[in-house]
Amino acid sequence: MSTFNVELKKVVDDSYDIEIGFELMDKLIWDLKNGLVGKLRKFAVITDSIVKDLYADKIYNRLLKEGYQADLFVFQEGEKQKNRRTKEEIEDAMLAKGYRRDCCIIAVGGGVVTDLAGFIAGTYGRGVPFINYATTLLAAADASVGGKTAVDTPLATNLIGLFNQPEKVYLDIATWKTLPQRQIISGMAETIKHACLASREFFDYLDANMDKLLQVEQEACEHIAEENCKVKYEVVMKDELESGLREVLNLGHTVGRAIETVSEYELLHGEAVSIGMVAEVKLAYKLGYVTAEERDQVIDLLAKARLPISIPDYIDREMLVKKLYTDKKVRDGKLRFVIQKGIGNVVEFEPGVFATPIEESVAREIIMDM
Amino acid sequence: MSTFNVELKKVVDDSYDIEIGFELMDKLIWDLKNGLVGKLRKFAVITDSIVKDLYADKIYNRLLKEGYQADLFVFQEGEKQKNRRTKEEIEDAMLAKGYRRDCCIIAVGGGVVTDLAGFIAGTYGRGVPFINYATTLLAAADASVGGKTAVDTPLATNLIGLFNQPEKVYLDIATWKTLPQRQIISGMAETIKHACLASREFFDYLDANMDKLLQVEQEACEHIAEENCKVKYEVVMKDELESGLREVLNLGHTVGRAIETVSEYELLHGEAVSIGMVAEVKLAYKLGYVTAEERDQVIDLLAKARLPISIPDYIDREMLVKKLYTDKKVRDGKLRFVIQKGIGNVVEFEPGVFATPIEESVAREIIMDM
Numbered sequence: 001m002s003t004f005n006v007e008l009k010k011v012v013d014d015s016y017d018i019e020i021g022f023e024l025m026d027k028l029i030w031d032l033k034n035g036l037v038g039k040l041r042k043f044a045v046i047t048d049s050i051v052k053d054l055y056a057d058k059i060y061n062r063l064l065k066e067g068y069q070a071d072l073f074v075f076q077e078g079e080k081q082k083n084r085r086t087k088e089e090i091e092d093a094m095l096a097k098g099y100r101r102d103c104c105i106i107a108v109g110g111g112v113v114t115d116l117a118g119f120i121a122g123t124y125g126r127g128v129p130f131i132n133y134a135t136t137l138l139a140a141a142d143a144s145v146g147g148k149t150a151v152d153t154p155l156a157t158n159l160i161g162l163f164n165q166p167e168k169v170y171l172d173i174a175t176w177k178t179l180p181q182r183q184i185i186s187g188m189a190e191t192i193k194h195a196c197l198a199s200r201e202f203f204d205y206l207d208a209n210m211d212k213l214l215q216v217e218q219e220a221c222e223h224i225a226e227e228n229c230k231v232k233y234e235v236v237m238k239d240e241l242e243s244g245l246r247e248v249l250n251l252g253h254t255v256g257r258a259i260e261t262v263s264e265y266e267l268l269h270g271e272a273v274s275i276g277m278v279a280e281v282k283l284a285y286k287l288g289y290v291t292a293e294e295r296d297q298v299i300d301l302l303a304k305a306r307l308p309i310s311i312p313d314y315i316d317r318e319m320l321v322k323k324l325y326t327d328k329k330v331r332d333g334k335l336r337f338v339i340q341k342g343i344g345n346v347v348e349f350e351p352g353v354f355a356t357p358i359e360e361s362v363a364r365e366i367i368m369d370m
Numbered sequence: 371m372s373t374f375n376v377e378l379k380k381v382v383d384d385s386y387d388i389e390i391g392f393e394l395m396d397k398l399i400w401d402l403k404n405g406l407v408g409k410l411r412k413f414a415v416i417t418d419s420i421v422k423d424l425y426a427d428k429i430y431n432r433l434l435k436e437g438y439q440a441d442l443f444v445f446q447e448g449e450k451q452k453n454r455r456t457k458e459e460i461e462d463a464m465l466a467k468g469y470r471r472d473c474c475i476i477a478v479g480g481g482v483v484t485d486l487a488g489f490i491a492g493t494y495g496r497g498v499p500f501i502n503y504a505t506t507l508l509a510a511a512d513a514s515v516g517g518k519t520a521v522d523t524p525l526a527t528n529l530i531g532l533f534n535q536p537e538k539v540y541l542d543i544a545t546w547k548t549l550p551q552r553q554i555i556s557g558m559a560e561t562i563k564h565a566c567l568a569s570r571e572f573f574d575y576l577d578a579n580m581d582k583l584l585q586v587e588q589e590a591c592e593h594i595a596e597e598n599c600k601v602k603y604e605v606v607m608k609d610e611l612e613s614g615l616r617e618v619l620n621l622g623h624t625v626g627r628a629i630e631t632v633s634e635y636e637l638l639h640g641e642a643v644s645i646g647m648v649a650e651v652k653l654a655y656k657l658g659y660v661t662a663e664e665r666d667q668v669i670d671l672l673a674k675a676r677l678p679i680s681i682p683d684y685i686d687r688e689m690l691v692k693k694l695y696t697d698k699k700v701r702d703g704k705l706r707f708v709i710q711k712g713i714g715n716v717v718e719f720e721p722g723v724f725a726t727p728i729e730e731s732v733a734r735e736i737i738m739d740m
Contacts, residue, residue: 001391002592004599006515007607008384008535015378021371084458095525098698123493126520126531145376150496155465161496162532165378222372229374237377328468 014165018144020225022218024172025059028106028133029066037129037167042103043070044094046117048077051135054178056108059133071097075116079265082112083151084160087120094124101125104167110136111143115161118149122164129167135175137187138270140225141194144169145232171229173221184214186270188305189252191224193277194231196298197251200344202227203301210304244352251338251346252277255367258323262315267308274307275370280337282366283358289341297343311370321367325360334359384535388514390595392588394542395429398476398503399436407499407537412473413440414464416487418447421505424548426478429503441467445486449635452482453521454530457490464494471495474537480506481513485531488519492534499537505545507557508640510595511564514539515602541599543591554584556640558675559622561594563647564601566668567621570714572597573671580674614722621708621716622647625737628693632685637678644677645740650707652736653728659711667713681740691737695730704729 019027043063047056052074063070073093075086094103105128107117114132121130134140150161176184188210195203205223206213212220238245256276260267267275278299285295302309311317324335334357341347349356389397413433417426422444433440443460445451464473475498477487484502491500504510520531546554558580565573575593576583582590608615626646630637637645648669655665673679681687694705704727711717719726 001389001394001397002596004388004390004596004603006386006388006535006599006603008386008517010382010384011379012382013379016376018374018376019371020374024371027371084454088454091530092523092525095523095529100529100698119493123489123530123532125529126518126533147378148496153462153465155462159465159470159495160461160493162493163496165376226372226374229376233374233376328470 141190189270511560559640
């Protein structure tokens with residue numbers, strides 16, 4: 001018996017820039033011409049059926065005009081298409097068009113597109129570079145930092161995927177103008193969540209500028225895009241040390257995800273998270289971590305963003321409680337919730353533990369009263 | 371417009387050990403008990419329908435006996451099953467059994483199993499640890515170093531996958547005893563290739579010990595397993611610097627892969643590579659890189675290993691030349707071949723370039739004469 005050691009220690013630099021601005025296609029082309037992806041000249045533009053007409057076509061045509069080789073790969077819009085079959089179809093289409101390892105993927109769209117395209121890039125030819133051109137506030141708030149890419153399966157959301165960092169991210173605020181108002185509002189929930197868990201100052205900014213934001217005024221939107229990146233980056237980076245901090249991003253999501261499911265996806269993700277944040281700030285108040293005033297400030301800001309702050313009538317509250325407390329994560333009858341401390345902090349219950357187990361009766365009382 | 375920099379520079383240590391020996395299940399269990407995969411106690415044992423009865427069942431039962439949680443995931447044996455559908459079926463079976471991120475995959479089998487299971491491990495829950503328990507000489511010669519995992523698609527071999535390093539590899543020589551003689555012989559081709567490209571001493575060892583090796587004598591087999599790891603490691607490690615050196619592993623493969631395809635997979639991979647090595651050493655002789663004596667030594671060693679050294683009659687040589695010279699890699703009518711210099715060296719034509727373009731007429735002359 002003998003042992004052969006394969007020594008594979010190395011420094012990996014996955015750093016990248018997020019460009020935040022208004023109309024960024026020119027900047028993208030400028031970057032490509034200046035070596036963003038080295039000498040690569042073949043681009044697979046991946047997008048969905050809605051974003052295709054709005055932006056992806058323009059980027060695709062511009063690439064051709066600049067002398068690059070490019071093809072559009074379009075899938076039907078919607079979270080339901082973020083699955084292995086769509087991944088396979090795009091891979092096969094890329095193979096049929098002769099794409100090998102010497103290409104770069106450009107994802108143009110919201111979180112579904114960037115999640116899927118980033119995953120495809122991670123396994124195509126054992127990994128090709130990719131660029132995210134993000135067209136939604138939610139992508140700005142959520143999908144730009146962290147490197148999480150994935151697809152859904154019938155039995156699990158986001159469980160098949162990998163960590164994969166893009167070469168660059170473009171957050172083009174101009175694209176937000178074409179979003180339906182309901183999408184803008186929904187995207188605001190993750191932004192408010194970031195403020196609640198990390199920055200009182202950001203919270204106050206949102207409170208003072210919500211109207212401008214909902215009208216997609218450039219300067220205010222650029223500011224919140226930056227702040228979102230900052231919060232997400234700080235949380236995710238610190239979690240590289242496996243401090244468990246990443247868990248704080250679940251603020252509002254424990255109740256939120258359950259409502260989203262029980263509503264049978266009638267509610268958008270951000271809408272469900274908003275209701276979840278209301279429930280969880282009420283819980284924080286009950287546990288003594290926020291004052292009545294702070295609790296009301298959080299609820300008022302969500303309302304100002306025109307997000308729902310109570311459970312819709314068509315949702316069976318009893319079923320919601322049951323959904324929560326039959327989750328796999330329930331231990332000894334208790335489910336863990338992230339709790340905010342005042343506004344701009346989350347509670348670290350003990351080193352590396354950012355959620356606390358709550359009994360069903362306590363959660364029920366809050367939910368029944370919403 | 372503003373730029374937010376996501377700084378993600380870090381030291382990654384993917385080092386691992388390859389355990390080479392006879393009957394290694396006890397060692398595997400010992401390693402698990404001593405923290406090889408930390409505190410994980412859930413093991414998904416992935417194997418194929420042949421290896422299941424031979425080894426995987428034993429390992430699975432032993433894990434249960436030792437108090438671990440374990441399940442067997444079995445797919446139909448054969449290269450054809452190394453596809454996205456099999457990956458999906460195993461993922462769904464793992465999800466249905468409640469596997470989440472807190473598990474470890476143990477691949478028990480040859481290259482098909484380790485390629486597939488390593489890819490599944492890379493994307494399951496965005497990456498779970500995996501262990502390779504390799505049961506073939508080919509896996510020892512080829513699949514243990516390099517971290518390449520992948521599946522095949524109708525349009526491309528090994529193009530969907532990722533680089534993923536195992537926690538540990540076990541090369542259990544005892545398992546080779548159950549291989550059909552044809553598989554042992556086929557596996558020997560990659561071993562001889564390693565000798566031809568990297569070590570005259572290893573070549574002479576193979577020449578002196580071929581009978582022992584074909585009879586799977588423990589000591590000789592352990593020695594070649596080690597030497598295979600060493601050569602592969604040196605080539606792959608140096609290529610971390612992107613020197614292009616990895617290309618030398620294609621020795622014999624340019625012609626070999628074409629023959630494998632034209633034979634409609636009647637020939638095993640190693641058999642086809644053997645014929646390819648004969649063609650390519652003849653080419654090396656023609657170009658003046660090996661003497662007539664060295665050329666004959668290579669051909670004689672392949673023959674001693676009972677590998678085929680001429681193109682079977684049922685293969686249309688004209689079709690083979692056509693297959694080679696309609697490849698995507700043909701540039702200006704020339705196809706690139708790795709050329710060995712003497713025995714134990716490959717030619718570096720210029721810094722980082724280990725293959726040289728050869729005209730169709732030159733290749734045709736050699737192939738027509740085989």
